[in-house]
Amino acid sequence: MKDLIARSRRLGADPRNTNYAGGNTSAVGLAADPVTGGDVEVLWVKGSGGDLGTLTEAGLAVLRLDRLRALTGVYPGVEREDEMVAAFDYCLHGRGGAAPSIDTAMHGLVEAAHVDHLHPDAGIALATAADGPALTKECFGDRVLWVPWRRPGFQLGLDIAAVHRANPQAIGVILGGHGITAWGATSDECEANSLEIIRTATEFLAARGRPEPFGPVVHPPLPLEERRSRAAELMPVLRGLASSDRPQVGHFTDTDVVLDFVSRAALEDLAARGTSCPDHFLRTKVRPLVLTSSSVEEQFAAYRAEYAAYYERHATPDSPAMRGADPAIVLVPGVGMFSFGADKQTARVAGEFYVNAINVMRGAESVSTYAPIPESEKFRIEYWALEEAKLARRPAPRPLASRVAFVTGGGSGIGRAIALRLASEGACVVVADRATDAAAAVAAEIGTSDKAVAVTVDVTSEAAIKAAFAEAVLAFGGVDLVVNNAGLSISKPLLETTVDDWDLQHDVMARGSFLVAREAARVMIDQGTGGDIVYIASKNAVFAGPNNVAYGATKADQAHQVRLLAAELGEHGIRVNGVNPDGVVRGSGIFASGWGAQRAAVYGVPESELGAFYAQRTILKREVLPSHVANAVFALVGGELSHTTGLHVPVDAGVAAAFLR
Helix, strand or coil: HHHHHHHHHHHHCCCCCCCCCCCCCEEEEEECCCCCCCEEEEEEEEECCCHHHHCCCCHHEEEEEHHHHHHHCCCCCCHHHHHHHHHHHHHEECCCCCCCHHHHHHHHHHHCCEEECCCCHHHHHCEEEEEHHHHHHHCCCCEEEEEEECCCHHHHHHHHHHHHHCCCCCCEECCCEEEEEEECCCHHHHHHHHHHHHHHHHHHHHCCCCCCCCCECCCCCCHHHHHHHHHHHHHHHHHHHHHCCEEEECCCEEEHHHHHHHECCHHHHHHHCCCCCCCHHHHHCCCCECCCCCCCCHHHHHHHHHHHHHHHHHHHCCCCHHHHHHHCEEECCCCCEEEEECHHHHHHHHHHHHHHHHCCCCCCCHHHHHHCCHHHHHHHHHCCHHHHHHHHHHCCCCCCCCCCEEEEECHHHHHHHHHHHHCCCCCCEEEEEEEHHHHHHHHHCCCCCCEEEEEECCCCCHHHHHHHHHHHHHHHCCCCCEEEEECCCCCCCCHHHCCHHHHHHHHHHHHHHHHHHHHHHHHHHHHHHCCEEEEEEEHHHCCCCCCCCCHHHHHHHHHHHHHHHHHHHHHCCEEEEEECCCCCCCHHHHHHHHHHHHHHHHHCCCCCHHHHHHHHHHCCCCCCCHHHHHHHHHHHHCCCCCCCCCCCEEEEEHHHHHHCC
């Protein structure tokens, strides 16, 4: 088993061998039977879901080999082969482990100790070539044989097993329209055979293939800066249109592979043929949307109509309901590829799969004609009852799933707490802060770039804010939830407050909030899906504290921006609300930067006791922490207050002088 996991990880780590979460591997060996105490032959096989490159023991299904192979005696035929998946449960060895996948039969019925099933681009290129059988023979002789397309399942396992028995010289097969399968007596031999098939196919395509199989360049890529600017303009519009059925997160790709494909004369023809490998089109849909010069909205409407017609052409009374007609992949000549999914990882992986599909099309077109499996077969897999059951097993999405949050001042204190809380509720988070390292640390604390990214921004700069939102849009597709949290404070009596003190605080908080809200509104209006803007104001927006004129005035400015923008942006479905905290001492960047010492001096208490002092003057006698402010932000944006806008939520443990009237 350890050899199997090591082999799987090596194969899965190289995208030339297989795509993310694609393929499966297996090994046969002896394990103790806890009932008899003797040894029994078992099959360890990668289970449903998961990724070869990160496979662990928990990702393996373990089955009694004798019982699995005995299923051939009760197999009811190809028309009822789906029933065999449930029968796998009766072959399990012990409890736990992953659920057996549809490919389990391929591994258990082939009489080899080790089997690999992979989706290498070079192998699928041969598998999708119009004259694939002849090319396979030319490439491999009788060392690798052709198996015609069949939907994955028990019958395909029987087909491959029959080829293996009849051809002892063979090391594997090319599966028409699908991928490759290899075998071996040992783990090392099986891995070597898999790599030999991939290497031989790659070398064959390189030597035999014609140059420029996609035809001449007709849409040259825009220069980098212009291309990224155009992508940032387009992305919110595309994301909004691609979210007609359900909210989506976006991903942008402009790698050389993508730019070359979208620049070529064959783009529209090849894109219309769609992808072939089941792993590909289950994530990319049967075909992408190629944007031309006509109306974006009209082209999305036409795509949705075409997809609905595809569903109607092939649906039967037993088919699952149509899941949605929005494209997962949008190709824009001169710009690149936009991919969409329920979360960032899904959107990114969809794009990666379409890159695999481009490579497959290039290989097939270089030696033959790209001929993917028929549309009807794609439908049989996309709307397969077994796929529907797999989707139904997914956990319920978290409240902020598919939403993108942009938090200013997110590198420390209250902003950090808000960023962490929103991420924990499922949001993708853009941590915006002028302190690059601090923003990066919080983003890393949240997780990978699929979960959070850091952007450097000075909120007093229009250009910096525009650039930061462009980064956010290209990272996640748009912005749905903006928290105006960046701030600072200088505590001085009126006569000691300088113009610079006044300007600095108003530039960061009043002006900065206005600039951020304005750019956020532009993105949200382009998306057309509404949104939330939350201001972290202060009880000082209402409460007249001593030696605090500049800070209190700018917080009052922010508080009224909430009301003004709520009134103006409501027609776009954008809600604007605020949070009014009391002084947050522990964990606060503002207090740690000198404000705490200044306020402690004003009240005549040691700085170390300032939090307790603030707590004692409240009705509840409780200190306010960054997490309490984050809780209020989530309460406003989490979905339960969908009809609330223009509201300020006090988070001050009860300061009577700051009660809102």
